Amino acid sequence: MNPFGFQFAAILLLLLNTVMVLETQAANVKPQRITCYKRYSKCYLKYITCPSECPQIRPKDPYAKECFLDCYSPKCEAVCRKRKPNCDGPGAACYDPRFIGGDGIVFYFHGKKDEHFSLISDVTVQINARFIGLRPAGRTRDFTWIQALGLMFGSHNFTLEATKAENWNQEVDHLKCTYDGMSFRVPIGHSSVWSSPDRNLELERTSATNSVRVTIQEIVEISANVVPVTEKEDAIHSYGIPKNDSFAHLEVQFRFFDLSPKVEGILGRTYQPSFKNSAKAGVDMAVVGGDNKYKTSSLLSADCNSCSVFTPGKMVAGRALPMDFGSLDCTGGNGIVCKK
Incomplete structure (x- = not known):
């Protein structure tokens, strides 16, 4: 056998040994148990064992799936889910x-650069976005991306934004947060947590930098990443990204x-x-309008033409008015969380 053959065999053996070690370590992780503390949940104080595929609630490995128990689901079972x-x-x-709506239909909304638009306006929460x-x-028209989110709930407000990055470096954190007008930082590091004084809002890092999960009790859970516009995306879409700005922006998913x-x-x-969505399912690049209806004067304003649903400081027994779930399919994966 020539020297290259020996080298290849050695590398292959090393990889196989590494895989075996990792599998052994995973097998030795004892699955945790998880429960719900919501009194109306079917899983209230029932301890469910996590699946062997994702034995930990907050895994140390940022690439591993986490054990998750949906307290708002009719089913009482722990499942695996990604953290991003x-x-x-x-x-x-x-x-x-x-965007992908609650109805599962994909649509685009371009808005305008350096302006703000309402993503959600409901009884107890207003969520706006700043576009760059x-x-x-x-x-x-402008090419646009979501650079920041502004949330108002009860008597509080919260902002999450991607800071400008001339040259993108994933190891540098580009997240900026405020709560009730005061800036704060979540400690760098996977699974680091910050909570508001009243514990109604929690931020957890889902990677060492640039990824977080925001939870506002009884209202919304937001998974967010800060990402740049890549050279490949720029070449495909002809954005014309300048050399001194990576256009760092947010990728988000709401629950x-x-x-x-x-x-x-x-x-x-x-x-x-x-x-009734005007963007038909299966249509490529379906663009919907509404700039005039949903434009707000700032990131923390509820003054758009269709924002009358939200009332600052408004709470209904500490939570939002319930939806009429009788007309909804709770099993179709439409993004609406149903519960009994």
């Missing part, structure tokens, strides 16, 4: 920007609890029981 936003799942807002973008010569039937917003309207 799923840009192809209901409630997603990614790319430039592409550019318009190359000869185009009639809502107890939306009211009157919920509004670019994304919110798709969760209305009677909503």
Whole structure:
């Protein structure tokens, strides 16, 4: 056997040994148990063992799936789920920007650069987005991306934004957060956690940098990534990204609890029981309008033409008005969380 053959065999043996070690370590991890503390949940104080495929609730490996128990589901079972936003799942807002509504239909909403738009306007929560973008010569509209989110709930507000990055480096954190107008930082490191003083809002890092999960009790869970516009994307779409700006922006996926039937917003309207989406399923690059209806004056304003649903400080027994689930299919994966 020639020297290259020996080297190849040695590398292959090393890889096989590594795989065996990892499998042995995984097999030795004792599955944790998980429960729900929501009194109305079918899983209330029932301890469920996590699957062997994802034995840990908060795995140390940032690439591993986590054990998850949906307290709002009619089913009482622990499942595995990814810790990053799923840009192809209901409630997603990614790319430039592409949305997937509660009805499962894909649509695009371009808006305008350096302006703000309402994504969700409901009884107890308002979620706005700031768009960044550019318009190359000869185009009639802007290319846009979601740069920041602004949330208002009860008497509180929260912002999450991607900071500008001239040259993208995944090892550098580009997340900026505020709570009630005060800046704060979540400690760098996978699974680091920050909670508001009243514990109603929690941020957990889902990787060492640039990825978090935001949970507002009884209202919404948001998975968010900060990502750049890549050279490949720039070449495919002819964005015209400048050399001194990577256009860092957010990829997000929302999971809502107890939306009211009157919920509004670019994304919110798709969760209305009677909503008829003008973007037909299966149509490539289906663009919907609504700039005038959903434009707000700032990231933390609820003054758009279709934002009358939200009332600052409004709470209904500490939570949102329930939706009429009698007209909904709770098993169709439409992004609406049903519960009994």
